[in-house]
Amino acid sequence: MTIVSQEPILNKEELFESELLPHADALYNFAYHLTYNEEDANDLVQETFMKAFRFMSLYEKGTNAKAWLFKILKNAFINEYRKKAKQPTKVDYEDIIAYQDADEDKGGVAYDLREDIFDGMMGDEITIALNRLPIDFKTVILLCDIEGFSYEEIAKIIDIPIGTVRSRLHRARNMLKESLKEYAASMGYKKHE
Amino acid sequence: MSDISMLLDGELDRHSENRLMDEIQKCPTCMQYYNNHSAYKKNVAQKVMRKACGETLKDNLRAKIRGL
Numbered sequence: 001m002t003i004v005s006q007e008p009i010l011n012k013e014e015l016f017e018s019e020l021l022p023h024a025d026a027l028y029n030f031a032y033h034l035t036y037n038e039e040d041a042n043d044l045v046q047e048t049f050m051k052a053f054r055f056m057s058l059y060e061k062g063t064n065a066k067a068w069l070f071k072i073l074k075n076a077f078i079n080e081y082r083k084k085a086k087q088p089t090k091v092d093y094e095d096i097i098a099y100q101d102a103d104e105d106k107g108g109v110a111y112d113l114r115e116d117i118f119d120g121m122m123g124d125e126i127t128i129a130l131n132r133l134p135i136d137f138k139t140v141i142l143l144c145d146i147e148g149f150s151y152e153e154i155a156k157i158i159d160i161p162i163g164t165v166r167s168r169l170h171r172a173r174n175m176l177k178e179s180l181k182e183y184a185a186s187m188g189y190k191k192h193e
Numbered sequence: 194m195s196d197i198s199m200l201l202d203g204e205l206d207r208h209s210e211n212r213l214m215d216e217i218q219k220c221p222t223c224m225q226y227y228n229n230h231s232a233y234k235k236n237v238a239q240k241v242m243r244k245a246c247g248e249t250l251k252d253n254l255r256a257k258i259r260g261l
Contacts, residue, residue: 013259021255025245027246028250029245033244045250046253049254050254050257113233115232116232118229118232118236119236121236121240126237126241127241127242130241145237150202151202166198169202170198
């Protein structure tokens with residue numbers, strides 16, 4: 001007996017609505033943290049969805065739509081915003097990243113921060129510290145710790161090897177913890193090594 | 194310590210998770226790092242500001258694709 005699939009065949013617009021649009025808020029959040037500007041974030045999200053819609057034929061229903069959209073958005077950001085040199089740290093961090101990624105998997109020291117210090121922090125403090133990180137470091141934290149992508153998905157989204165995802169994430173978290181530790185110390189928390 | 198990060202990121206298989214958890218239980222320094230890094234993960238996930246795009250942008254997108 002032949003089993004006939006009961007799943008309805010969706011047209012392009014229906015697929016867009018059911019598979020892509022549910023990720024709009026997550027994409028906007030990512031775009032906002034990348035640009036730190038609501039208008040730019042809006043433009044980036046619109047461009048991402050329009051591009052995705054144009055290339056819907058390449059999308060297979062049920063596959064990782066969220067990762068696909070994030071990859072499109074990240075590429076759009078690089079192409080259209082980074083080139084405008086809107087990021088004041090642009091000159092320095094490319095060198096830092098090249099140098100620090102070279103440290104990949106050498107078992108660098110993990111920067112630690114006491115859990116009670118974290119638990120006592122407000123969201124604003126963590127958000128500001130995160131947004132101050134160089135863009136490539138901020139990106140891996142957003143993708144892993146905010147959006148919950150796997151290392152493999154992050155590697156595909158930002159076009160770097162998985163080992164580099166690990167090392168960059170390690171560096172990024174150290175930088176964030178260091179920044180928060182300095183902030184905590186300035187606010188009177190006892191230093192703890 | 195990078196293994197503990199991988200554990201908390203859900204990047205280890207069940208067998209490796211169990212093995213590492215056994216090691217962490219026997220090592221106070223590892224346990225401290227595990228607790229601190231858990232706090233990092235929890236606080237970043239919960240406290241970093243999240244911005245939503247709202248329905249207007251979604252409606253604009255719907256209108257745009259209908260017009261194509």
